[in-house]
Amino acid sequence: MKNWLSKLARIGGASLLTLAAALGSAHAEEGFPLDRAPDNMHNIASLQHGAQLFVNYCLNCHSANLMRYSALEQIGISQKEIEQNLLFTSDKVGSTMSVAMRPDDAKAWFGVAPPDLSVEARARGSDWLYTYLRSFYRDDTRPTGWNNMVFNNVGMPNVLWQLQGVRTAKFEEVKDAETGETTHQFTGFQVVKPGTMSRVDYDSAVADLVAYLTWMSEPSQQTRRQLGVWVLIFLGVLSFFAWRLNAAYWKDVK
Structure with a gap:
């Protein structure tokens, strides 16, 4: 191997x-x-x-x-x-x-x-x-020092930081023209320390x-899918012979 x-x-x-x-x-x-x-x-x-x-x-x-x-x-x-x-x-x-x-x-x-x-x-x-x-990304406000854009306030650290590197998240304040409400929008990650792996x-x-x-x-997903294909092929062949048998049985019926 x-x-x-x-x-x-x-x-x-x-x-x-x-x-x-x-x-x-x-x-x-x-x-x-x-x-x-x-x-x-x-x-x-x-x-x-x-x-x-x-x-x-x-x-x-x-x-x-x-x-x-x-x-x-x-x-x-x-x-x-x-x-x-x-x-x-x-x-x-x-x-x-x-x-x-x-x-x-x-x-x-x-x-x-x-x-x-x-x-x-x-x-x-x-x-x-x-x-x-x-x-x-690094977030010093969290107990572990880490946060995640997909799972906000996640409770785990990024234990692969040595491979990925240390990053911070960049946000900018955006003001809604209609409501006047200000929100923080994510604009990307910034590398603080490169990891041992490239991106x-x-x-x-x-x-x-x-x-x-x-x-x-x-x-068993692959086996199930392969079996399903063979079952469909079998049913297709069986349907063909059933159709031909039906035609042969009724051909002399006026």
């Missing part, structure tokens, strides 16, 4: 995807446009890289209790590679993707226990996840992670 599957140092502390650390209280920034996530569902290398990112970053805080490590064999990762590169010390290949962090501790640290990510992509949508993971490389890594989350939310 490719070199990227070498072990990454697992980040202690916050995870990459504390997507809803304040899920019940925070709301998406009104009107913030979502970027379309690249469709990497048929790209095995992308799914494998996304699985690597998920295990090494997300599973520090988030669980995926509907997914077993052994299911990663469906995207071309062998059992040996899973054992050597993706398992925590106490886990086994047949184990579900759970975390050791207790819900009470998570609630104390983040305000609410980080949600299970098994079906997060189905709940949020790939475009939302893709935009969210690329929209963090293109970071976006590509996020796309891989989102592709894996989408696959994980329904691993």
